[in-house]
Amino acid sequence: MTIIYLHGVKVRDPQHGITLGRPFMRWLGPKVARNSVPAAYTPVYWGDIAARFRWNLASRPRTLLLKQGGGGVLENIGSLRTSRSAAHASVVQPAAKGPLLDGAALAPDLPVPPLSAVKPIARGDFLADLYLAAAPDGAEGDAIVEKPRTAALADAAASVAARWDEITAASSSDATRVSLLMQAVESELSGGLIAQGGFRDWMVKAGEMINRAGHMPFDLLGGVMGELRPVLNEFVAYFSGDVMAYLNQRQIAAGPGEIPTRVLDALANAQARKAATGEPVVVVTHSMGGQLLYDALVHFAPLDPRLKGLEVDHWISCGCQVSFFAELGLFIGQPATSAPDRMSRPANVARWTNYYDANDLVGFVMEPVFSGVKDLAYDTGYGLAFAHSGFLARPSFFEKVAERLESQP
Secondary structure, eight states: OEEEEEOOTTOOOTHHHHHHHHHIIIIITTTTOOTTOOOEEEEEOOGGGSOOOTTTTTTSOOOTTTOOOTTOOOOOOSTTOOOOOHHHHTTOOOOSSOTTTTTOOOOTTOOOOOGGGSOGGGHHHHHHHHHHHHOTTOOOSOHHHHOGGGGGHHHHHHHHHTTHHHHHTTOSOHHHHHHHHHHHHHHHHHTSOOOTTHHHHHHHHHHHHHHHGGGOOSOOOGGGGGGGHHHHHHHHHHHHHHHHHHHHHSEETTEEOHHHHHHHHHHHHHHHHHHHHOOOEEEEEETTHHHHHHHIIIIIGGGOGGGTTOOBSEEEEESOOHHHHHHTTOSTTOOOOOTTSOEEOOTTBSOEEEEEOTTOTTOOOSTTTEESOEEEEOOOSOOTTHHHHHGGGOHHHHHHHHHHHHHOO
16 A cells, blocks of 8 residues: 555644654555555655745734734643643633543543543543643644644554553552553653653643643633634634645646645655555545645646556545535636536545544535545544644544545555
């Protein structure tokens, strides 16, 4: 199998895609392989030629309570990714439903249920959630897309979850057990020992999270809703900026622009490998990566001699806006098709599966607009902007994709 990954908006470090190869290779690599040929993984990076903000988004107004605008970021809202600000601790509402702890609701001021309440199947997701909430370094903003090292969180959380019983057997205190689990996740991400003082940081933060997790926010009230503006405003700024940057440069007089060229190169290499080994080609796109792939497949690939006979065996999209772009007629050479008719899946794609979270601000379903695609709901457990990248943080998402590839190769 050849796995191609196209990232979405706000990624500004090529290490994001490189590091994300760990969960891709862990779960997808062993699936649908043929002739015992090892899987290959190719991330396509385009963040270096995406939007650039000349004043570092200083144009955003500051909010009243925490003065978080103009470059500040209000962090970690959603599920266990709760705000660290003490100003919010007394106004957040408890989660109406605990997505990882047997669905049990948590009332204010109650401690986290015992770790024994976390089912084995949910341990990986729980650890990923807890890490994003409790990381001593702050995990500011959206750690999955902004901190390349954290892109491997799903793989690290799954590795530690497999050693859960061994790790937690070292203590009878849940606070200590949590710190040991978090220390193990950090070690997995760091590729070795935690830096001096790291264990103490985890011990302190674990105790804090044990006390605060009863306040996992479901929503924020009144004026505090305004404090969401920085994180949402920054997300929208990067999203619209990257979209406009791509549309402005995707095609030049001589042919495809630099971004489509990188996608076409990856497809050409995968096609050559498929011709030599028979290995299937799987393309995974997140967010804006879906539009990049669609343009490449439908408009540019037919004009590229290297891609004659191209077939992508399975396209996996998540947090996707391809249908939204189609509704607006934004694709090059798009036909005039409109409701009640639907557009066809790209002819050079054998199967297309789209994952969406109803809480994702910019994630869309494909089936109402395209034929030949299957929409599958996936609840990241996050809300607001974090649901958009939440797919990539969860071991269970990669497991579901692997199962889909196995059942629909």
